[in-house]
Amino acid sequence: MDLQQIRYFLALAKELHFWNTAGKMNITQSALSRQIQSLENELGVQLFERNKRNVKLTSAGKFLKEKWEKELNELEYMHQFARQIHLGESGTIRIAHPDSISASLMPEIVARIAAQYPNLQIELVQVRYNDQYEFLNSYKIDMVITRDMNTVHGIASVKIYTDHLAIVVPENHPYRSVDDLSKESLVTQKFILPIKDEGSSYSDIIHGMFRSLDVVPDVYLHSEFGSTIIALVRKGLGVAILPDSYMYHESPGLRFIQLPFETDLYINWRTDDHNPVLLNVLRLIQSEPLAK
Known part of the structure; x- marks a missing residue:
């Protein structure tokens, strides 16, 4: 039979x-x-x-x-x-991403995936910087979007977007534009910055920015979470340097002043991973330029 x-x-x-x-x-x-x-x-x-x-x-x-x-x-x-x-049209894709693009690039990326592969399950997670590549290598996630250039063996990496840094200040702060920034005024500010991670190219960009301005910032608060930094700035506890993509979060009471310093975004995945779901999503993300 x-x-x-x-x-x-x-x-x-x-x-x-x-x-x-x-x-x-x-x-x-x-x-x-x-x-x-x-x-x-x-x-x-x-x-x-x-x-x-x-x-x-x-x-x-x-x-x-x-x-x-x-x-x-x-x-x-x-x-x-x-x-x-x-065919990679069904299954699950687990994507880790920085909080900074939650309201900007991630909705665009998810919309592309959902439109092309409606039967695909998407899991979005946020992972601490120090855990990103460990999660990738242990198959806890399938791909990770980072602001750091990859130096880990066995991980492929492609740049997908470029943001700018911005100084984030309360709405009533005297800074109105980039022309208001000077060495003399910056040294009087209290800064709230991301935690300085050794080996992080994103962290190096922020500190390189201060070096180019010949400023040693008065940093009295560090946080790994941009949403926390934004809340602290809104409370008047200091000013911050963050990617300008945070402007797309609903952040009343704040002013974002774009700076002439770029921060790139990369997608990273295991080079030996031939999962058709992953390969389809990678092709889709890179098929055309991303827009916020």
């Missing part, structure tokens, strides 16, 4: 006519008869009562028709789902 024999049986059970069923199944009437007879012999069950004029299901045939229709539908669904997984 095979699936094709069951399909023949279900087709005949619906039509109750050998000639019509054979035509729809693209086989001869005699071949259909042999297939049905073979199925009955294997099962040891009569499935149809038939004479020269009529074909009708036996009680056993009615029972198997009901059960096999359900089972075959489920089996077809499983086969279709397996094909989608094979």
Whole structure:
């Protein structure tokens, strides 16, 4: 007994006519008869009562028709789902990303994935800088978007976007534009900055900015979370240097002043990972420039 024999049986059970069923199944009437007879012999069950004029299901045939229709539908669904997984159209993609792009690039990235692969499950997570590549190597995530250039063996990396740094101040702060910034005024500010991570190219950009301005910042608060830094600035506890993509978060009471210093964004993934879901998403993200 095979699936094709069951399909023949279900087709005949619906039509109750050998000639019509054979035509729809693209086989001869005699071949259909042999297939049905073979199925009955294997099962040891009569499935149809038939004479020269009529074909009708036996009680056993009615029972198997009901059960096999359900089972075959489920089996077809499983086969279709397996094909989608094979093609990278179904499954799960786990993406880690920095908080700074939660309201800017991530909605655009997710919209692209959802439009192209509606059956794909997407999990978005945020991971501490020190854990990013460990999570990637241990398969806890499939790809990570970072502001740091990758130096880890076995990890591929591609730049996908460039932001600018911005100085973030309370709305009532005297800074109105980049022209208001000077060495003399900056040294009087209390800064709230991200935690300085050794080996972080993003951290180096911030501190390189201060060096280029010949300023040693008065940093009295550090936080790894940009949303926390924004809340502290709004409270009047200091000013901050953050990516200007935070402007897309709803941040009333704040002013973002864009600075002429760039910070790049990279996607990173395992070089030996040939998961079709991952490869499809990578191609999709890089298919055209991202826009906030």
